[in-house]
Amino acid sequence: xxxxxxxxxxxxxxxxxxxxxxxxxxxxxxxxxxxxxxxxxxxxxxxxxxxxxxxxxxxxxxxxxxxxxxxxxxxxxxxxxxxxxxxxxxxxxxxxxxxxxxxxxxxxxxxxxxxxxxxxxxxxxxxxxxxxxxxxxxxxxxxxxxxxxxxxxxxxxxxxxxxxxxxxxxxxxxxxxxxxxxxxxxxxxxxxxxxxxxxxxxxxxxxxxxxxxxxxxxxxxxxxxxxxxxxxxxxxxxxxxxxxxxxxxxxxxxxxxxxxxxx
Numbered sequence: 001x002x003x004x005x006x007x008x009x010x011x012x013x014x015x016x017x018x019x020x021x022x023x024x025x026x027x028x029x030x031x032x033x034x035x036x037x038x039x040x041x042x043x044x045x046x047x048x049x050x051x052x053x054x055x056x057x058x059x060x061x062x063x064x065x066x067x068x069x070x071x072x073x074x075x076x077x078x079x080x081x082x083x084x085x086x087x088x089x090x091x092x093x094x095x096x097x098x099x100x101x102x103x104x105x106x107x108x109x110x111x112x113x114x115x116x117x118x119x120x121x122x123x124x125x126x127x128x129x130x131x132x133x134x135x136x137x138x139x140x141x142x143x144x145x146x147x148x149x150x151x152x153x154x155x156x157x158x159x160x161x162x163x164x165x166x167x168x169x170x171x172x173x174x175x176x177x178x179x180x181x182x183x184x185x186x187x188x189x190x191x192x193x194x195x196x197x198x199x200x201x202x203x204x205x206x207x208x209x210x211x212x213x214x215x216x217x218x219x220x221x222x223x224x225x226x227x228x229x230x231x232x233x234x235x236x237x238x239x240x241x242x243x244x245x246x247x248x249x250x251x252x253x254x255x256x257x258x259x260x261x262x263x
Contacts, residue, residue: 026045027041027042030246031244032243033244055082066221078097201235228240
């Protein structure tokens with residue numbers, strides 16, 4: 001596997017750190033602005049049985065990546081599945097990971113809120129039922145419920161209904177929940193050009209009638225769903241918002257791929 005100068009990855013769980021390039025590993029971590037949560041895969045090559053035993057289902061971890069001294073968080077999450085197999089001489093342990101996926105999909109609520117309660121207040125109460133922090137609550141339309149509001153089902157479904165009522169998008173990222181107007185992104189701006197890691201020229205795409213671009217850069221942990229990117233290239237320039245993407249380490253790549261729209 002390629003060990004290009006300066007690449008660093010640190011996978012931490014309990015009191016154990018697995019570091020690349022000291023040990024070989026690969027990963028793909030997806031991110032998006034929908035409400036289904038983010039899922040990824042991490043593969044470890046030829047780690048000890050003792051370390052494999054630590055990679056149990058429902059174990060919390062953090063995955064950080066970057067270059068030299070600039071290493072940042074890609075995903076704090078939970079292991080949902082582990083499998084070890086052999087490929088000729090390599091023992092490969094693959095884990096499926098996500099943003100506390102089980103809690104996000106399965107935590108339930110059975111509660112009634114008072115008449116006149118506002119959507120934001122209900123959303124805060126719902127998020128408090130989950131093992132997530134609040135990334136941002138900025139409802140496009142913070143409606144009130146004159147007859148009160150009752151939910152009996154999953155918290156995820158309840159939050160999706162709140163988002164629909166408030167004309168707002170809902171997504172989970174890095175163990176935080178975000179409710180924002182469709183066109184709004186993260187306030188911090190990431191500069192992307194040839195000097196800062198832009199690879200090739202962005203490619204124009206049309207998805208669901210919305211014009212956007214596919215962009216590829218050297219891996220950049222600062223880029224996530226709803227990030228605002230200032231792109232300077234031969235084909236496009238200006239501010240763009242990330243709709244979805246992928247952080248990836250493989251034998252040949254250490255990259256971030258994303259789809260962006262005008263911010």
